[in-house]
Amino acid sequence: MSATVDEAASAGFFAAIAAADEPAAMRIAGGLADAGVPVARVLTDLVAPAQRRVGEHWAEASWNVAREHAATHICDRVVTALGLRATAAGPPRGRVVLACVDGEWHALAARIVAETLRAEGWQVTFLGASTPADHLARFVSEKGPDAVALSCVLAASLPGARWMIEAVRHTGVPVLAGGPGFGPGGRWARLLGADAWAADAAGAAARLAHDWPAFTDPAPALDHLPDQEHRLLADRRYDLVEQAMHAFTAKVPGAAGYSAWQLEKTREDFGYILDFLVAALLVDDVSLLEDFTGWLTRIMAPRGVPAPVIGIGYDILLDVLAGRPRAVRMLAAARASLPQAR
Amino acid sequence: MEQGPRSAAGQGVDERALLDALDEAVVVLGPDGTVVRSNAAACRLLGDPPAGREPGSETVSLLAEAVRQGRRSFDGPHGGRWLNGRRVPLPDGAVAWLVRDVTEQREVEAALREDRERWTRLSSAARALSGTLNLRRTWGLAARLTVDGLADHCGVTLRTEGAATETAVAGPGGGVAFSADEPLRPSVARVLAEGRREVHDGVPPAQARELCPPGIEPDRAVTVVLLPLMAKGTCFGVMTLVRARPYGTAELSLIGDHADRVALALDAARLHDRQVRMSQRLRSALLPPALPEEAGLRLGAAYRPASEDMLIGGDFYEMLPDPSGGWVFALGDVCGKGVDAAVYTGRVRQALRTAAVVDSAPLAMLELLNRTLMSHDQGGFVTLLVGRPEVLPDGAVRVRLAGGGHPPPLVLRRGGDVETVKVTGMFAGAFDDASFEERDVLLAPGDMLLLYTDGVTEARDDSGRMYGEQRLVRDLGTCAGVPPVAAVDRLMQLVLEYLRRREHDDIALLALQAWPEGGP
Numbered sequence: 001m002s003a004t005v006d007e008a009a010s011a012g013f014f015a016a017i018a019a020a021d022e023p024a025a026m027r028i029a030g031g032l033a034d035a036g037v038p039v040a041r042v043l044t045d046l047v048a049p050a051q052r053r054v055g056e057h058w059a060e061a062s063w064n065v066a067r068e069h070a071a072t073h074i075c076d077r078v079v080t081a082l083g084l085r086a087t088a089a090g091p092p093r094g095r096v097v098l099a100c101v102d103g104e105w106h107a108l109a110a111r112i113v114a115e116t117l118r119a120e121g122w123q124v125t126f127l128g129a130s131t132p133a134d135h136l137a138r139f140v141s142e143k144g145p146d147a148v149a150l151s152c153v154l155a156a157s158l159p160g161a162r163w164m165i166e167a168v169r170h171t172g173v174p175v176l177a178g179g180p181g182f183g184p185g186g187r188w189a190r191l192l193g194a195d196a197w198a199a200d201a202a203g204a205a206a207r208l209a210h211d212w213p214a215f216t217d218p219a220p221a222l223d224h225l226p227d228q229e230h231r232l233l234a235d236r237r238y239d240l241v242e243q244a245m246h247a248f249t250a251k252v253p254g255a256a257g258y259s260a261w262q263l264e265k266t267r268e269d270f271g272y273i274l275d276f277l278v279a280a281l282l283v284d285d286v287s288l289l290e291d292f293t294g295w296l297t298r299i300m301a302p303r304g305v306p307a308p309v310i311g312i313g314y315d316i317l318l319d320v321l322a323g324r325p326r327a328v329r330m331l332a333a334a335r336a337s338l339p340q341a342r
Numbered sequence: 343m344e345q346g347p348r349s350a351a352g353q354g355v356d357e358r359a360l361l362d363a364l365d366e367a368v369v370v371l372g373p374d375g376t377v378v379r380s381n382a383a384a385c386r387l388l389g390d391p392p393a394g395r396e397p398g399s400e401t402v403s404l405l406a407e408a409v410r411q412g413r414r415s416f417d418g419p420h421g422g423r424w425l426n427g428r429r430v431p432l433p434d435g436a437v438a439w440l441v442r443d444v445t446e447q448r449e450v451e452a453a454l455r456e457d458r459e460r461w462t463r464l465s466s467a468a469r470a471l472s473g474t475l476n477l478r479r480t481w482g483l484a485a486r487l488t489v490d491g492l493a494d495h496c497g498v499t500l501r502t503e504g505a506a507t508e509t510a511v512a513g514p515g516g517g518v519a520f521s522a523d524e525p526l527r528p529s530v531a532r533v534l535a536e537g538r539r540e541v542h543d544g545v546p547p548a549q550a551r552e553l554c555p556p557g558i559e560p561d562r563a564v565t566v567v568l569l570p571l572m573a574k575g576t577c578f579g580v581m582t583l584v585r586a587r588p589y590g591t592a593e594l595s596l597i598g599d600h601a602d603r604v605a606l607a608l609d610a611a612r613l614h615d616r617q618v619r620m621s622q623r624l625r626s627a628l629l630p631p632a633l634p635e636e637a638g639l640r641l642g643a644a645y646r647p648a649s650e651d652m653l654i655g656g657d658f659y660e661m662l663p664d665p666s667g668g669w670v671f672a673l674g675d676v677c678g679k680g681v682d683a684a685v686y687t688g689r690v691r692q693a694l695r696t697a698a699v700v701d702s703a704p705l706a707m708l709e710l711l712n713r714t715l716m717s718h719d720q721g722g723f724v725t726l727l728v729g730r731p732e733v734l735p736d737g738a739v740r741v742r743l744a745g746g747g748h749p750p751p752l753v754l755r756r757g758g759d760v761e762t763v764k765v766t767g768m769f770a771g772a773f774d775d776a777s778f779e780e781r782d783v784l785l786a787p788g789d790m791l792l793l794y795t796d797g798v799t800e801a802r803d804d805s806g807r808m809y810g811e812q813r814l815v816r817d818l819g820t821c822a823g824v825p826p827v828a829a830v831d832r833l834m835q836l837v838l839e840y841l842r843r844r845e846h847d848d849i850a851l852l853a854l855q856a857w858p859e860g861g862p
Contacts, residue, residue, distance in 0.1 A: 020823070064820075065821075066823040069821070069829070070824050070828065073827060073828035105835045129831070130835070132843075142618055144474045144478055145479075172470040173473070173474070214482075242805075261816075
């Protein structure tokens, strides 16, 4: 077939989801499928890029939450509708259970993987966003799939990913990790015990199709870790955030005038930084926190928070975390990577 | 002058006789590298190294090679034996090469290594088998793991429901295929009936096909072993192993152990399979229903039970077709958690279904429900909201709501304002004379009605602070223009993030949006 996803279709589709026009979005996606574009291609070349643009609009704060959610919802509906028309090519394959790791709420990429695998003949069960580890383990032991695919978009969920990999491998089922949360080239996937990693839906389908092991041994211990600092921080997250808030209101002159909403947001931000720090400590890789810091700087700027203010936040956390050498070292390195850092 | 007992004892002994008496081969080379002498064992092991010449093609190449390269030892195969040699320096620049035949030792080592590998593989296989309780996976794995080290082909035949049998077959490629056996091979039937092992060596292909379950078709002479899979004294399956090479006695006993482990795992999985199918059937009646597609309305619902491993709980929502047209919805929360609450929830939902058939007016339904629950008092009670939406010609939706002691629903106006809908009333199932309230809510196109259970507002953070209605109102306000499915997903996400994996009560959300064709 020569039919492909062209620029006009992409532009039209994005305009449709931006205007929350579900019928128009369905028409474009369905039209491509009718014209002979394989469903897997429509998913990866039309829907996935559109969803990435939704993410960019969110990052630039040019869309509000409602608009972003409406657009994501329409993409989700389109994926479902396309999935229903996909007919499996080739012989029937085994069963795959797909889940977003605990704490991961970005489900659309995983949905696209689910429909792509289904089109390849796999029996796919998608457990949805933020699946609890024990729920997944019970489901896996009951269903006995040939593979569990775990999706992680934000690296902050890596501690959750580790629990799930341990829980699943304990049942003997091999784990395929996917998504940018597992780091560039999936380098943290192997480290945390995944049997394999794939960059995207097509990669996942290819990896499962060749030499997929029938079973796996329990996940190896995390030998790379010099200490358990990530766990100590995670356990004390609430206290650490409260200490940081206390220091923040004492140190930042304008904080006294903050509304309850603004204080709540600040509390959340301290929590996010700690979550990424915990993940960086878990994989013992400062680049995780540096990448997060760059991303945080990018999304905060259009929300009126310049890099120096983020620097103050990092300074406060550095004080709060004094006595935790590895955490302090990582946070200081990430602090130094801030633009216009003092 | 050396005058020790050693040199004294050496006096007068025939050195050649002494050397020839050694089991070890000895070849002495002079300072110029030529052979000075060798003993009888050297003749046997290395050929006869000719005196006066350097060791060359006449002798063992291993030795010649080692000498040429100036190495101090060698270790390798020669003529079906395994030789190990080392160089010992002698006075005046001469050296002796001492060579031993270590064939037996190496064989024992290799056998031990192979044995250890096999045991490692088998214990890893046993672990893999016990890791899952799913029957199909355990079954397929049993065949596949057996092929990995113990056989060229393996079939695992099990009795399934009734008298039928089915076989999982794995071959050298590693794939597993299931097939129903029709008719059962006499050999397999015999082992199933008698529970005794059968070993057939050197079986020609045609006969092997008769012995093996379908899917195993050897093209040369093979050994076929049929092993009973036993549990509680009865044989419930047969494992068929096929290999070109015959099995030794030790291997047969290893295979027997392996079959016992496979039988244990499969028996547990069979039992679990029956229980899972039964509980799934029971559970499916308690799971939330699918939402109907209704012109003029958009619906969304989300549910998270407190007990993640049961997937059922005390919160519920329900969408019931009204026999006179349209739909009735309900959302409620029975007291308690877990299985007991889920069972009571099932009773409440059943009673609601019956009530909807008798009278679909929400208030009448609540009164009927209360009477039904009171008629067989189980000590439970339920708070709930029942509603009946009516799509008006202008695209608005009027919802008649009746309440029984449930947290008040919220309305999100299209512009983002949130209003609380006061519907009081008593909970149902506790008092004969319970009274309930009814009121109408008008949703303009784009407006959304949200029903929730107290699992939302009573979610607590680390300090024990509750999520609360105020925060729910604020978070719902950010959902203006969001379709109900996406709105309830977002609210669920916010509540679960607030909880951060702490224990929580059941959580249920149901949203209805007035949505005329083409949007508001």
